[in-house]
Amino acid sequence: MTEQQIVDLIDSSLAEEFELDRAAMQPEANIYEDLGLDSLDMVDMVIVLEGAFKFKIREEDAIREIRTLGDIHRFVTGKLQGAGALD
Amino acid sequence: MPDSAVTSLSSPPVSGPFPRLGPWALLMNAVAYPLLVLWTLLGMALFSPGLLLWKLVTRWSTGRIMRHFIWIYGRGWLLLMAPFVRFRRKGFAGLDLSSPVIFVVNHQSFFDTYCMGLLPVFDVTFAVRSWPFRMVWYRWFMRLAGYLDVESTSWEEIESAGRAVLDGGGHLLFFPEGHRSRDGRLQRFYNGAFHVAVASGRPVVPLCLDGTGKLLPPGRLSLRPGSVSLTALAAIDSRSFAGENGPRELRNLVRTRLAEALAEQVREGRG
Numbered sequence: 001m002t003e004q005q006i007v008d009l010i011d012s013s014l015a016e017e018f019e020l021d022r023a024a025m026q027p028e029a030n031i032y033e034d035l036g037l038d039s040l041d042m043v044d045m046v047i048v049l050e051g052a053f054k055f056k057i058r059e060e061d062a063i064r065e066i067r068t069l070g071d072i073h074r075f076v077t078g079k080l081q082g083a084g085a086l087d
Numbered sequence: 088m089p090d091s092a093v094t095s096l097s098s099p100p101v102s103g104p105f106p107r108l109g110p111w112a113l114l115m116n117a118v119a120y121p122l123l124v125l126w127t128l129l130g131m132a133l134f135s136p137g138l139l140l141w142k143l144v145t146r147w148s149t150g151r152i153m154r155h156f157i158w159i160y161g162r163g164w165l166l167l168m169a170p171f172v173r174f175r176r177k178g179f180a181g182l183d184l185s186s187p188v189i190f191v192v193n194h195q196s197f198f199d200t201y202c203m204g205l206l207p208v209f210d211v212t213f214a215v216r217s218w219p220f221r222m223v224w225y226r227w228f229m230r231l232a233g234y235l236d237v238e239s240t241s242w243e244e245i246e247s248a249g250r251a252v253l254d255g256g257g258h259l260l261f262f263p264e265g266h267r268s269r270d271g272r273l274q275r276f277y278n279g280a281f282h283v284a285v286a287s288g289r290p291v292v293p294l295c296l297d298g299t300g301k302l303l304p305p306g307r308l309s310l311r312p313g314s315v316s317l318t319a320l321a322a323i324d325s326r327s328f329a330g331e332n333g334p335r336e337l338r339n340l341v342r343t344r345l346a347e348a349l350a351e352q353v354r355e356g357r358g
Binding site for chain 2: 017018019038039040041043044047051
């Protein structure tokens with residue numbers, strides 16, 4: 001999987017789950033202030049990402065540090081890179 | 088039905104300027120809030136002796152007694168509002184509530200929780216966000232009733248507590264929109280209720296609450312006379328939604344059913 005494919009899958013999965021406006025889904029977008037997500041959504045976001053990428057991330061502390069969509073891109077890319085799943 | 092189609096089926100917007108309050112509405116506002124305060128104070132005063140009496144007579148747990156008291160409190164509020172608001176309950180006749188279910192309700196007003204006094208069962212544990220627990224005059228009673236704070240508690244604990252409620256014979260109630268709708272439209276649903284439903288295998292009963300958004304919309308303090316209906320839709324067997332995407336599919340089905348029911352209420356209102 002390439003980095004662009006990862007970004008596209010993240011964005012499409014989150015857009016579908018949270019009914020997000022794709023135009024607003026820029027890497028610098030704050031997931032709370034710009035995309036309108038909240039603390040309850042974080043649980044659903046983890047489940048969506050786990051389903052999309054077939055990994056387990058719910059126990060990872062780094063999730064609590066996520067603030068922007070770009071943070072999610074970097075977090076997932078790093079996770080897949082660590083698992084050797086990146087082209 | 089795709090989500091975009093669901094979103095288009097909704098109650099009419101209730102935002103925007105309200106027309107002037109008529110004499111009946113003015114009277115309602117003059118008496119409804121003071122009566123609510125008096126009713127709340129009376130409930131607080133009677134709570135301790137009532138708890139002791141119920142314990143002696145029923146031998147119920149404190150949580151079950153508190154849920155009964157809260158249901159009675161809601162019934163009292165309905166009675167106080169009855170001169171100004173016509174309350175109706177529909178669709179419960181064919182519903183089997185002898186076994187635990189998960190109620191899922193749309194959310195339009197602060198008073199939606201009070202309207203749960205319309206339910207024909209009292210042993211209902213509410214799963215709500217943190218802010219209702221910040222109301223000091225209710226917080227203690229909510230804690231005693233075992234209400235679930237879905238915002239401040241980990242999801243594993245909520246799921247475990249929810250299953251314990253259901254296994255103990257009680258019902259669960261969620262407002263899956265999480266927030267009151269600002270424009271009357273059905274909002275996006277959180278998944279929590281549907282994860283509990285699939286994990287427990289208990290039926291989901293969608294409840295369509297209509298009229299509270301006009302009674303007291305979010306951001307306003309003035310009440311308006313009108314009618315409120317609580318309609319129970321057909322129960323949905325959550326056991327048909329096993330699998331990874333099961334909770335989301337169940338969520339989408341419930342949302343579709345509620346959106347259709349709300350649209351039907353709007354058509355009836357215009358008819």
